[in-house]
Amino acid sequence: MSFALRQVRAGGQAMTGVQTCVQIIDLGGTFVFAISGGVAAVNRRLDVFGVLVLSFVTGNVGGITRDLLIGAVPPAALSDTRYLLVSVLAGLITFFWYSGVDRLRSPMLMFDAVGLAFFAVSGAQKAITFGLSPVMAALLGMMTGIGGGMTRDVLITEIPQVLRSDLYAVAALVGASAVVVGDRMGFSYGSSAVTGAVLCFVLRFMAIRYQWRLPTAGQHRRERLRATDGKAEEADP
Numbered sequence: 001m002s003f004a005l006r007q008v009r010a011g012g013q014a015m016t017g018v019q020t021c022v023q024i025i026d027l028g029g030t031f032v033f034a035i036s037g038g039v040a041a042v043n044r045r046l047d048v049f050g051v052l053v054l055s056f057v058t059g060n061v062g063g064i065t066r067d068l069l070i071g072a073v074p075p076a077a078l079s080d081t082r083y084l085l086v087s088v089l090a091g092l093i094t095f096f097w098y099s100g101v102d103r104l105r106s107p108m109l110m111f112d113a114v115g116l117a118f119f120a121v122s123g124a125q126k127a128i129t130f131g132l133s134p135v136m137a138a139l140l141g142m143m144t145g146i147g148g149g150m151t152r153d154v155l156i157t158e159i160p161q162v163l164r165s166d167l168y169a170v171a172a173l174v175g176a177s178a179v180v181v182g183d184r185m186g187f188s189y190g191s192s193a194v195t196g197a198v199l200c201f202v203l204r205f206m207a208i209r210y211q212w213r214l215p216t217a218g219q220h221r222r223e224r225l226r227a228t229d230g231k232a233e234e235a236d237p
Helices: 001-042 048-070 080-098 097-104 107-128 134-155 168-184 189-210 219-237
Strands: none
Touching: 001 048, 001 080, 001 107, 001 134, 001 189, 048 080, 048 107, 048 134, 080 219, 107 134, 107 168, 107 189, 134 168, 168 189
């Protein structure tokens, strides 16, 4: 076997390994987010069909949107039955054992952080594979992580969590950016994915633990009003 042929085969095996890793991470993120969708559906007293629909939407819309934008059609979530099975399994677990899942509220937040990390790094890598620029790949990784949750919140008529939560999209963007930077520096996908996932998870965990938040609209105005009220009270006899 010639050296060139061996190089081609090695490159093909490496690409297959990356694709397999991305798919495994995608399925893990799908399961975790599908459970969060099922919990939201049960809290809104939806029937079993509604729970399954919301589980599928939460677990897969981010990946479907990513695949449509980069031209990976049909999207993996629609062409691979494992995504449907994972979503249905998560929905049924939530529906029939909701009390047990609900008691895991704090662990569920951690699972959600893990799912966010999974989707951010897999989305960025898939965008890189399809030739997107580094900036667009990082943004698409972030979108993969937040897309399902945004759709879930819209369906249950809530302001999307990503627009009001503590460093949710920012954590996904950091994780996706780490994958992009690692790719540009020539690191293997495994090392850059682990780094990105850890960064995303740690940032999200710290935001949950210490309630880190970005400044909100009107925050400075409210602070000025409180300061003005305090001065007025001091001036009163």
